[in-house]
Amino acid sequence: MKLILLGPPGAGKGTIAKALMELDGSVQISTGDILRAAVAAGTELGKQAEAAMKAGDLVTDELIMGIMEQRLQQEDCQQGYLLDGFPRTIPQAQALKALLEKLGEKLNCALELDIPRDVIIDRLTTRRTCTNCGAIYNVKFKPPKVEGLCDNCGGEIVQRDDETEEAIENRLEVYNEQTAPLVEFYRNEGLLVTVPTSELEAVMAAIEDRL
Numbered sequence: 645m646k647l648i649l650l651g652p653p654g655a656g657k658g659t660i661a662k663a664l665m666e667l668d669g670s671v672q673i674s675t676g677d678i679l680r681a682a683v684a685a686g687t688e689l690g691k692q693a694e695a696a697m698k699a700g701d702l703v704t705d706e707l708i709m710g711i712m713e714q715r716l717q718q719e720d721c722q723q724g725y726l727l728d729g730f731p732r733t734i735p736q737a738q739a740l741k742a743l744l745e746k747l748g749e750k751l752n753c754a755l756e757l758d759i760p761r762d763v764i765i766d767r768l769t770t771r772r773t774c775t776n777c778g779a780i781y782n783v784k785f786k787p788p789k790v791e792g793l794c795d796n797c798g799g800e801i802v803q804r805d806d807e808t809e810e811a812i813e814n815r816l817e818v819y820n821e822q823t824a825p826l827v828e829f830y831r832n833e834g835l836l837v838t839v840p841t842s843e844l845e846a847v848m849a850a851i852e853d854r855l
Contacts, residue, residue, distance in 0.1 A: 645670055645724045645855060646749065648731070648835075650826060651757035652819045653812065654764040654771075660757065660847050661726050667848070670724035675708060675732070678715045689714065709739045716747060732823050737830070753854050754830035756838045757847070761816065768807045774799045 645668055649657040661672040679697075682690030689710045696703050708730075716725065731737040744750065772781045772788075776799025781788050788795050805811060830836040839850045 645726075645752045645851070647752050647851075648727045648754040648830070649729075649757070650754055650823070650830070651759065652761075652764055652824075653815045654768040655757040655759045657728050657757060660755075660844070661728050663844055663848065664726055664851065667851075668724060670726050671720050672726045672728055673715060673721075674727075674729045676729070678711050679703060679708070681715070682711045687711075687714070705733075705736055705739060708736070709743060712740070713743055713747070716743070716749075731826065734825055734829055737826055741833075751835055753837045753851075754826070754833075754835045755847070755851065756827055756830075756836060758838050758840045764816065765809060765812055768812050769803075769809050771803070771807055772801045773804055774801050776800070 645664065647664075649661060651657050664670060665672055679690075679693050683694045683697075684690070689707060692707055693703050693711065696707070712730070715721070727740075731740050767782070770783045770785075772783060773779070774781075774794035774797065777794060777797045779794050779796050780786075781794075781801055788801055792801055793799070794801055806815065827836060827838075837850055837854050839847050841847070
């Protein structure tokens with residue numbers, strides 16, 4: 645399948661992506677992933693991206709689209725791909741549409757996880773992350789066996805700086821300003837599938853119905 649995952653921070657896009665990958669072998673792709681891979685591979689576009697990041701500049705949409713074009717043509721994308729956190733803006737969505745037309749490909753859908761704001765804030769403020777292996781916990785729903793220590797590696801579990809209530813409010817504001825307009829964009833494209841939950845069974849049922 646070829647789809648876009650939409651939803652605010654904490655909506656559960658990562659969890660859903662993992663389940664969809666297991667469903668049909670699609671690969672999960674994010675802007676960060678493709679930039680890091682391009683830099684690591686030392687491609688010409690990767691070198692340009694690395695120079696911009698080292699200078700503290702934003703990587704331009706044109707550069708991101710160039711790297712995205714290369715990524716979508718790699719062999720592991722033939723089975724399908726899940727775009728997570730991309731596109732982020734209307735111009736990026738328009739550029740992606742043009743790119744897919746160029747490649748002769750079509751999206752199956754843009755999946756929106758429509759989660760209430762209070763649920764997201766509660767979910768993220770109670771989330772904790774292992775500083776060593778990156779394992780995720782939740783002090784309410786999935787606490788570690790030993791408080792403050794990771795079950796997997798024994799590393800320290802902390803609250804990330806971007807998961808305090810103030811930081812989350814700021815992240816949600818940025819999402820509402822920059823990314824939320826994509827919902828209407830993909831609705832007009834006839835691609836939007838909205839699921840008012842991140843419960844796995846409901847999301848998978850909606851995807852299977854769409855496909």
